[in-house]
């Protein structure tokens with residue numbers, strides 16, 4: 216096995232630092248785990264991130280079959296800690312869903328969820344679930360002033376190569392990663408067939424399918440995988456049947472029937488179209504928010520009035536920006552696939568534009584504050600309430616708070632951070648003080664609500680503490696404050712809300 220330079224991996228959950236072993240071999244550990252589960256099918260989940268680690272839990276707690284689950288990730292500084300954490304009894308994802316801990320304790324009791332970095336695990340798999348990341352490289356992700364991007368499939372190909380080099384000839388490879396449409400049929404299946412041929416094995420028993428996650432990190436994390444509708448397809452009839460058979464053992468398909476599509480191009484397209492629709496819906500509201508601010512209108516009042524129409528229930532509200540791993544890239548994956556995998560000369564122009572508009576939202580949020588504030592922000596003390604991209608979750612990937620925070624820092628502000636769900640802000644290498652009371656003992660010139668966590672909504676005690684601050688600015692970027700709360704704060708402070716020209 217390979218030997219890399221000695222390096223470390225730090226857990227953002229516990230702060231514990233792990234030394235990454237120089238020898239990347241775990242055959243003994245994997246064999247010992249398999250020996251504990253004679254006769255059980257082995258499911259290897261590739262990628263122990265926000266989706267894969269929890270999918271592994273769901274498979275370890277399957278409904279109608281007992282599986283031995285092996286989660287595999289890379290022995291890299293960013294990911295090695297996840298492997299150690301799973302094996303040491305601390306689940307690597309912080310979430311408000313109590314089912315996560317319940318399922319994890321169950322798996323620990325049954326000893327049927329093991330984590331490793333050794334690709335030897337693929338040789339034992341009856342099913343491999345691919346749940347790794349497939350990133351889009353944006354030209355200038357930092358200042359969000361971007362138009363160009365690229366999709367580099369090399370790391371994804373490497374992951375498929377690792378499977379092909381060791382897998383059984385009759386394995387089911389179920390791709391759940393969000394991929395450019397065309398990937399399972401044009402890339403994964405041919406790569407695996409070629410790898411089997413190279414090993415002198417026939418490819419006629421190989422099964423490759425695609426089914427996408429609709430994971431919602433937060434209070435319904437597990438249910439969003441196990442108790443929710445799923446779309447799937449196979450690269451051939453045999454594969455589709457195998458995917459269906461597997462999904463039926465882990466997902467409550469009696470209540471949430473599976474939807475089978477004609478082929479994997481269609482399921483892959485369904486995933487990115489689903490997310491592009493949402494990203495576009497948000498982007499659409501950006502210019503209307505600006506219009507409302509200029510026209511002295513409360514956009515929330517307008518949207519709520521429109522939402523009375525059943526056909527318009529999902530019209531979006533304004534905000535600080537769009538974050539997370541999916542909506543910020545999936546429309547681009549689709550557009551890239553159209554041109555690069557299907558040879559079109561046209562991109563998905565509107566969908567790409569939607570992403571660009573959303574990426575610029577934090578710039579607007581900062582400009583709004585600066586222009587309204589009137590005075591220089593240099594030296595001002597600012598408290599940000601929330602750093603994660605979504606309410607009630609601890610995921611900071613591509614959080615719009617980052618762009619906003621960077622601009623405050625560049626303007627010379629002294630910025631303090633709070634988030635009840637994020638202990639360590641990985642992208643900023645910053646530990647977050649979870650004690651809001653302690654933070655509010657300091658005085659701030661501006662307090663900004665940057666994430667709509669439950670802790671900040673309708674919280675009378677928090678409101679009282681903010682009222683006790685010296686007269687300053689309260690800037691609500693996502694419409695958390697009610698009219699009554701705004702009126703109460705206005706007795707002392709200046710209150711601004713994105714999309715509210717009436718204040």
Ligand SMILES: NC(=O)c1ccc[n+]([C@@H]2O[C@H](COP(=O)([O-])OP(=O)(O)OC[C@H]3O[C@@H](n4cnc5c(N)ncnc54)[C@H](O)[C@@H]3O)[C@@H](O)[C@H]2O)c1
Nearest residue numbers: 262263264265266267288289294347348374392393428430
């Ligand atoms: N996070 C969500 O809410 C969500 C929802 C639906 C779908 N998805 C999709 O699911 C996929 C996974 O997302 P995520 O949020 O879990 O990403 P993530 O970045 O949290 O996790 C991906 C993991 O895969 C690992 N990995 C990368 N290459 C590997 C390899 N060759 N072998 C083993 N492990 C490898 C990485 O180290 C990382 O730990 C993505 O395609 C994403 O778009 C995510």
